[in-house]
Amino acid sequence: MASIELKDLHKSYGAVEVIKGIDLSVGHGEFCVFVGPSGCGKSTLLRMISGLESVTSGDIEIGGDIVTRVPAADRGLAMVFQSYALYPHMTVRQNLSFGLENINTPKAEVNAKVSEVAAMLQIDQLLDRRPKDLSGGQRQRVAIGRAVVREPRVFLFDEPLSNLDAELRVDMRGEISALHKRLGNTMVYVTHDQVEAMTMADKIAVLRLGELEQFGRPLDLFNNPRNLFVAGFIGSPKMNFMTGTVHGADRSLLNLDTGEEVSLPVKGFSHHAGDKVTLGVRPYDLRPHASGSIHIQVGAVEQLGTDSYLYGALADGTRLTVHNPGQTRVCAGDNVAMHFAPEAVHLFDTKSGLTLRGFDTEDDLTLHKPS
Amino acid sequence: MLTIISPIMRIIEIPMLALQRVLGIHRFAWVFLLPNLILLCLFAFLPVILNVAYSMTSGDNILLEDRPYVGTDNFTRLTECSNHFDPNSCSEDKFWRAIWNTLWFVTLQVGFMVGFSLLTALILNREIRARGFFRSVFFFPVLLSPVVIALIWKWILQRDGVLNAFLDWTGVGGFNWLVDAEWAFAWTVFLTVWAHMGFYTLILLAGLQAIPRDVYEAALMDRARPWRIFWRITLPLLAPTMLVVLVLALIRSVQTFDEVFAFTGGGPGTATTFIIQYIYERGFAGAPRLFGMASAASLMVAGVLVVLTLVQLWVNRRNVDG
Amino acid sequence: MNRVWQFITATRGQGRMDWTDWVTYGYLFLGVFLMFFPVIWLVLSSFKTEADIQRYPPTFLPYQQERVMVDGYDEPLPLYRITGGAYEGQVLAQVRRVGLQAQMVDPENPAGGRVRVDTDQREPVERVSLAVENYTGLFERFNFLRFFWNSTFITVTSTLLTLLVNSMAAFALSKYQFRGRTVVLLLVIGTLMIPQTVVLVPLFLIVTQMGMFNSLWGVIIPGAATPTGVFLLRQYMITIPDEILDAARMDKASEWKIFWRIIVPLSAPAIAVLAILAIMWRWNDFLWPLIVLTRTENLTLQLALNSFQGEMSTEWSSLLAMTVLTLLPIAMVFMFLQKYIATGIASTGGK
Structure with missing residues (x-):
């Protein structure tokens, strides 16, 4: 069993705190992805799990053992680096067998394992070449092979696809997923x-600025983002945000800062009349409609044939993106009314940025505010 | 500075523009090349050819036309020995002493220097504080002039110097270092290593820092132990740089003259007389000035240097390709 | 102090100091001692009086004997503390010394008359003091400024010449396609193989024939066109995009103007490195000047220093002061440009 447990993990460089207390648990065999903008600490967190970066405070547990002070070499993990970090002076075969030789594996076993992994990753034709004679995709496979051959408890990937071109990236994505299904190991994968x-x-x-913003299954994050940051980060194109004030006795109306009025869902949200809230609508939930409650000035139109995107702004300058399936007649410069279904919206407290979904009393809300 | 030069350059531009009109853009390149080329031909190529001519003449007149042609006599005289391992049996015993001294010196000096440079570079490449400071500490003597270096150490090593005072204090007892042939030689090796190792340390450190950090981390994740990382990762990846350093150090070591001349003057006796000093003494210090012998010896040294430089160029090219 | 210790002992990586870290810092501090102590010792010694220099074992700091003016004597008299005999504990000034006896007088009470003291029953009263006269003496007794000027003139002129000539050649070899380019490149590589040290005799002939024997120009001109400089600059200029030159040509700039207004400013970093190297080469140059410059008024600092070490071997105080002054310009350059020198030298392999 190789689950990973992070307990109140902190990391500081001098006075600068880059990881600010992270609790997280990855179950055995799970594929866990750390995602966030650059500088969010995701790579640092991965390197702390690997043992290449020291821990300032808190604990790391792998497979039930506390490994916080165990050197990287003894944690039984393997890592695929962003730059691949292949040994430039060794052939592919030597690259793969180096780790096995370090733990004094018998020669016959080394050869057998190397051949097996090479066949699995389709690099058996390249075994006698050196890294400089390989293409980017081939290097990537060797780097993965080097990790696989040692049969580690956990695989760590540090932005492994960022040096590949777009097409190859899609292919390798599929292969890594397939590899995960086949091996069934726990994997931690960092990407932006x-x-x-x-x-x-x-x-x-x-992750953002060294803090865990939300942890969960992909669609949970998409459907129920815990705060404005996650809502904006997950999903492409980004979610649209509009700010306004709740009014009406049944708190079902929102006065946008533009002066326009939209209706709000009441069920499942915990807003009150007079609250300053931020309304979030995904681009594909907006569509042009004569009776639409908000009006945007279209700045640019992108026609992709199967889809079209409108880029525009509200009267107060708030930028909006609209995703329109199929083609559109709207042109740049048009002023278009937009409609969205009340049940498609996300609602956030403007001040704290936290979602207003699911909390029916004010007490509940304050409980979940960041300290 | 610029206010003086700018108008000058503008004046130069007038004839240059006229030249450019006549020659066209591509042939104008020769105008840029010419000054450097003339200097190189006059002070580098012409001397090489003349050197061959000199080596086949004798007498102490500097003008070639006044020098009698003697064919290979100079070379014969230089190489005439009944036993090449025993300078006393040679007709030009000083030459052979210088050769054997130089051989010993080059072996020891290059060996110690590259060894200590590597050690220092490895240590500077560790996770240490104030790396920049320590790096410049080791580099500092490289900038000192040979005469200054010689005087500094002469002052420390003299009979009533600070080293002897220290040794007296510890009870080991002082010694007249530069009067003893073997000690003088040893101190010569020490002094040149002291003066130049910072330079090679710098190159090796640059080589070490060019090894990606990732590769070390990958090796760490591959459960390699420190010694194994050193032998299987660091040394192989540093090998090209080591080769450059080795050849460069050899080329320089063969030509050692300045520091030693100011330090021991080649003595005591001929204990620290190296090949360039032999050439200098035959050609320029004292009468008769045996230009022929000096040139013949120069030609031999040049042969060695040409081979070493070709190796160096080959190494450089291989590094660029690799 | 505790914090300083923490700063020194903390490693950048994880964990505390282990034995390898102790060895590392041990080696480094030994290195600091070995590299710096000789120079510090030189500087301290250069401020000692000739008498202090003769002392064995030597003291670390320069000391001088105290002297006082005593009524009735024209010159200041040296002070001694009496360690034995009838006057034990007193401080007396010595009037003159006769054999193992010294005639001394109480500086507080000169009228009290002279007394005799055994020379082994007294020790001199001393204080730390810099013998600046070692330095001022250089200017009074030797033509020091002349040597300094010679060195400076050679260094500056030769460096400027090297920069101009080398950058022109590098420009031609990096940015023009012309017949014979490969041949010229090979020629320049060829000169890498023939250092001055192996063509001394014919070089001497050429310089003599051109009337530059015993002239500073005989040192300046033969060393001006360095192959190292050409390569260093060419390597850098190759990275300047050709489009910039083409754009300048479209703007009707002449080739000379392109060189002077575009190539030279853009290559400034490489030129700066070469300038530092050239200054170092010239200032420290020894063998060739030793052959070309033989008259005293022509000597460079290095030559003067070397010849004086023969003549003044009994007068270390002046010699050491002169050594310090020779070392000083390079030490200053080092302090201000340390970073550039290091990177420049590491990148070119030139010295």
Whole structure:
């Protein structure tokens, strides 16, 4: 069993705190993706799990053992680096066997394992070449092979696809997922690309500025983002946000800052009249409609044939993106009324940024506010 | 500075523009090349050819036309020995002493220097504080002039110097270092290593830092132990740089003259007389000035240096390709 | 102090100091001692009086004997503390010394008359003091400024010449396609193989024939066109995009203007590195100047220093002061440009 348990993990460089107390647990065999903008600490967190980066405070448990002070070499993990970090002076075969030789594996066993893994990753033709004679995709396979051959408890991937071109990236994404199904190991994968996260992960951890914003299954994050940041980060194109004030006795109306009025869902949300809230609507939930409650000035139109995108702004300058299936007659410069269904909206407290979904009393809300 | 140069450059531009009109853009390149080329031909190529001519003449007149042609006599005289391992049996015994001294010196000096440079570079490449400071500490003597270096150490090593005072204090007892042939030689090796190792340390450190951090981390994840990382990762990846350093150190070591000349003057006796000093003494210090012998010896040294430089160029090219 | 210790002992990586860290810092501090102590010792010694320099074992700091003016004597008299005999504990000034006896007088009470003291029953009263006269003496007794000027003139002129000539050649070899380019490149590589040290005799002939024997120009001109410089600059200029030159040509700039207004400013970092190297080469140059410059008024600092070490071997105080002054310009350059020198040298392999 190789589950991973992070307990109140902190990391500081001098006075700068880069990981600010993270609790997280990845179950055995799960594919967990750390995602977030650059500088969010996701790579640091991965390197702390690997043992390459020291821990300032808190604990790391792998398979039930506390490994916080165990050196990287003894944690039984394997890592695939962003730059691949192949040994430039060794052939592919030597690259694969180096780790096995380090733990004094018998020669016959080394050869057998290397051949097996090479066949699995289709690099058996390349075994006698050196890294500089390989293409980017081939290097990537060797890097993965080097991790696989040692049969580690956990695989760690540090943005492994960011040096590949777009097409190859899609292919490798599929292969890594297939590899995960085949081996069934626990994998932790770092990326800044939310599409990678959504397509590959069993669980996604969204990080920002060294803090865990939300942890859960991909669609849970998409459907129920815990705060404005996650709502904006997960999903492409990004969710649209509009700010306003709740009014009406049944708290079912929202006065937008533009002066326009839209109706709000009441069930499942915990807002009150007079609250300053942020309304979130995904681009595909907006559509042009003569009776639409908000009006946007269209700045640009992108026609892709099967889909079209409108980029525009509300009267107060708030930018909006609209996704329209099929083709559209709207042109740049048009002023278009937009409609959205009340049940499609997300609602956030403007001040704290937290979602208003699911809390019916004010007490509940304050409980979940960040300290 | 610029206010002086700018107008000058503008004045130069007038004839240059006229030249450019006549020559066209591509042939104008020769105008840029010419000054450097003339200097190189006059002070590098012409001397090489003349050197061959000198080596086949004798007498102490500097003008070639006044020098009698003697064919290979100079070379014969230089290489004439009944036993090449025993300078006393050679007709030009000083030359052979210088050769054997130089051989010993090059072996020891290059060996110690590259060894200590590597050690220092490895240590500077560790996770240490104030790396920049320590790096410049080791580099500092590289900038000192040979005469200054020689005087500094002469002052420390003299009979009533601070080293002897220290040794007296510890009870080991002082010693007249530079009067003893073997000690003088040893101190010569020490002094040149002291003065130049910072330079090679710098190159090796640059080589070490060019090894990606990732590769070390990958090795760590592959459960390699420190010694194994050193032998299987660090050394193989540093090998090209080591080769450059080795060849460069050899080329420089063969030409050692300045520091040693100011330090021991080649003595005591001929204990620290190296090949360049032999050439200098035959050609320029004291009468008769045996230009022919000096040139013949120069030609031999040049042969060695050409081979070493070709190796160096080959190594450099291989590094660029690899 | 505790915090300083924490700062020194904490490693950048994880964990506390282990034995390898102790060895590391041990080696480094030994290195600091070995590299710096000789120079510090030189500087301290250069401030010692000739008498202090003769002392064995030597003291770390320069000391001088105290002297006082005593009524009735024209010159200041040296002070001694008496360690034995009838006057034990007193501080007396010495009037003159006769054999193992010294005639001394109480500086507080000169009228009390002279007394005799055994020379082994007294020790000199000393204080730390810098013998600046070692330095001022250089200017009074030797033509020091002349040597300094010679060195400076050679260094500056030769460096400027090297920069101009080398950058022109590098420009031609990096940015023009012309017949014979490969041949020229090979020629320049060829000169890498023939250092001055192996063509001394014919070089001497050429310089003599051109009337530059015993002239500073005989040192400046033969060393001006360095192959290292050409390669260093060419390597850098190759990275300047050709489009910039083409754009300048479209703007009707002449080739000379392109060189001067575009290539030179854009290559400034490489030129700066070469400038530092050239200054170092010239200032420290020894063998060739030793052959070309033989008259005293022509000597460079290095030559003067070397010849004086023969003549003044008994007068270390002046010699050491002169050594410090020779070392000083390079030490200053080092302090201000340390970073550039290091990277420049590491990148070119030139010295």
